[in-house]
Amino acid sequence: MFKRVTSKVNEYLVVRRGGALENLGAGASALLWPGTSHATVSAARQEACFELTQETKDGIPLRMKGIVVYRVIDPVAVALRFDFSRPDGHAQVQALLAHVCLGELRAVATRMTMQECIEQRKTTLTEAVARALQAATGASGDDWGLSIDVVQVAQVFIVDPELRRKLEAEVRSQLSARSQLAELAMKAEVGMAELESRRKLEEEAEVDRIRRGQVAVAQLERDHALERRRLEEEMETRARALAAREALAARELAAARQELELKTAQLEVELLAERARQALRLEALPQEQLPQLAEALSRALRGAHLTFYGTDTGPLSALTLLADLLRRQLAPRE
Numbered sequence: 001m002f003k004r005v006t007s008k009v010n011e012y013l014v015v016r017r018g019g020a021l022e023n024l025g026a027g028a029s030a031l032l033w034p035g036t037s038h039a040t041v042s043a044a045r046q047e048a049c050f051e052l053t054q055e056t057k058d059g060i061p062l063r064m065k066g067i068v069v070y071r072v073i074d075p076v077a078v079a080l081r082f083d084f085s086r087p088d089g090h091a092q093v094q095a096l097l098a099h100v101c102l103g104e105l106r107a108v109a110t111r112m113t114m115q116e117c118i119e120q121r122k123t124t125l126t127e128a129v130a131r132a133l134q135a136a137t138g139a140s141g142d143d144w145g146l147s148i149d150v151v152q153v154a155q156v157f158i159v160d161p162e163l164r165r166k167l168e169a170e171v172r173s174q175l176s177a178r179s180q181l182a183e184l185a186m187k188a189e190v191g192m193a194e195l196e197s198r199r200k201l202e203e204e205a206e207v208d209r210i211r212r213g214q215v216a217v218a219q220l221e222r223d224h225a226l227e228r229r230r231l232e233e234e235m236e237t238r239a240r241a242l243a244a245r246e247a248l249a250a251r252e253l254a255a256a257r258q259e260l261e262l263k264t265a266q267l268e269v270e271l272l273a274e275r276a277r278q279a280l281r282l283e284a285l286p287q288e289q290l291p292q293l294a295e296a297l298s299r300a301l302r303g304a305h306l307t308f309y310g311t312d313t314g315p316l317s318a319l320t321l322l323a324d325l326l327r328r329q330l331a332p333r334e
Contacts, residue, residue: 003032012041012075014084021076039084041075045149048094050101053159060114061159064105064125068097068133069150077145093146097133104132105153114167118156125153 006029007013013028014021015038024030026043048068055061070093072078082092108128109117117125130151137144158164 002034003036005030005032005038007040010042010044012043012072014039014041014075014079021079023075037085039079039089041072041078041084042090043072043075045069045071046090046094048097048101050098050105052102052105054106054109056109056112056114056117058113060163062109062114062117063155063157063159064109064117064153065155066101066105066126066129066153067150068101068129068148070097070146070148072145073147074143074145077143081144093144097137100132100136101129101151104129114158121153121156125156126151129153 005013005015007024007027009027012026013024013030015024015030015032015036016022017036030038032038046069048070049066050068051063051065053061053063078084078089078093082089105125105128108125112120112124130148133148133151137146137148158167
């Protein structure tokens, strides 16, 4: 007699036909022939928890708890390895995953100290369990059809309460010491940061002072250059003005010399003319005054009888010269 089977929306429907398993998908239904077997495999995420007590390398018993979150990605492969025709199909998967985790944890914890197990719970222990699960479920070629989404060793704690209290007190002391050291280190870092900040500020102030000095020196050099250029231009202007004045003075001196030479020439001409007039005057003066001299001489000698005695002929010679002069002046010129 035919049988109709249906799976939920989060379940795979797997049926066996002709000696082979077939996945009809999630939320599927099928009409089965008599004697045909089927199974429904949940596609929802599942959790597998594990817990054990194990002594560490230093002989301290530790309680370890963890969790594995997985999901089915190949329902045919899962159905081949686990019996999902019964409701406890996922319980079988979870139990096997837990055994894999417990076996790996025991092997790793025996090689680690208590402190290492506690401190490396999320690293060494969790990574070891994750590698073991990957190797068991698919990495070795025996694919279980599962995807391991989360692996975590959630808790690691000491079983003996008295030892736990002592160790916790020691840990707290260590934590307090570490906290104090961290606080001191932080204060030291803050102090170093403040010193570094002050040093940077001082360096920036020094750099700024040097920059301002350089700017002031550059400005002073520019001012000196401008002043030097102004003085050079002023000296050049003065030199040009002085050259112009010298040229003007030279022209004026040349003109004055020319004028002086002209006046000198004029004076020489006037002097020569005056000399000529004087010479003519000297030549004409005896002729002009000779009649008056002759008349005066005749008046003086009129009625006079001159007798010279002895050998003193001076007066006679003078009269003779005067008479001869009058004669030459009165004689007609040829």
